[in-house]
Amino acid sequence: MTAQPAFRADAHADRCTAEVVSVGEDGIRLSDTVFYPEGGGQPGDTGWLTWDGGTTVIRDARKADGPDTVLHVPDAEQPLPPEGAAVTAIIDWPRRHRLMRMHTALHLLCSVIDGDVTGGQIGADKSRLDFNIGSQHPDKEALSEALNRLVAEDHPVRVRSIAADELAAQSELVRTMSVQPPTSGGTVRLVEIEGVDLQPCGGTHVASTGEIGPLRVGKVESKGRQNRRINIHLAEE
Incomplete structure (x- = not known):
């Protein structure tokens, strides 16, 4: 793999050229890729x-030998490229862009809820986060208003890094209890929504909050005594 694969270098790239490194039962490895692994x-x-x-x-x-080594899993009974072949890797861009919008929206949700994240799921149609917030039951209309205000303010979204030992001294940056921070070579990747949110994250995101578009908060569910599940949708749904 290159030092920085195409999906990290530019989250808005929908294709790249690469060479087939290997073809196996578990999938296809390429020299570079725009495919984000789960x-x-x-x-x-x-x-x-x-x-x-x-x-x-x-x-x-899917991830293979490391965070930036990707296994491309083909559909059954598909033709396979020969090892060494030059290929063009093309992602389903409309789906990816929806996932980027949703993922960034979940960062906004983190910024308006005071509590640790205990679980979550990102989908192209619906996403959710679970928060450890005790007996609180957030109002979904107030949350929708707060999220859409942040979207309308069009805050820039940037990626930067921090040394792993610096992150250890700033544990408040880690909001997600169930996912380890993305660490590589002693540094941790951070996603910053300017003036709004800063936390470790290895995913793909939009360039600014205005790119997310209007949001709608769906169900706010109780998941045990301490946890509340907040579901969000793109408002076009």
Whole structure:
């Protein structure tokens, strides 16, 4: 893999060229890829690999030997590219962009709820976070208003890094109790929504909150005595 794979270098890239490194029962490894592998609650990308004389449908992308090594899992009975072949990796961009919008929206949700995140799931149609907030039961209309205000303010979203030992001294930055911070070479990847939120995250995000579009808070559910599950949707749904 390159030092920074295409899906990290530019979350808005929908394709890249690469060489087939290996083809096995577990999937296809490439020298570079725009496919984000499942992790941190975000599903793996789907899409296609094309090469001279063939195309295969990729139904999932998963982590392999490290956080930036991706297994491209083809649909059953698909043609497979030969090792060493030059391919174009193409993601299902509309699906990915929805996941990016949703993932960034969950960061906004973290910023308006005072409590640790105990679980979550990112989907193209619906996403949710579980918060340890005791007996509180947040009002979904007030949450919708707060989230849409942050969207309308169009805060820039940036990626930066911090040394792992610095993060250990700033434990308040880690909001998600169930997912380990994304660490590589002694540094941790941070996603910053300017003036709103800063936390470790390995996922893909939009460039600014305005790109998310209007949001709607769905059900606020009790999941035990301490946990509340907050579901969000893109308002177009």
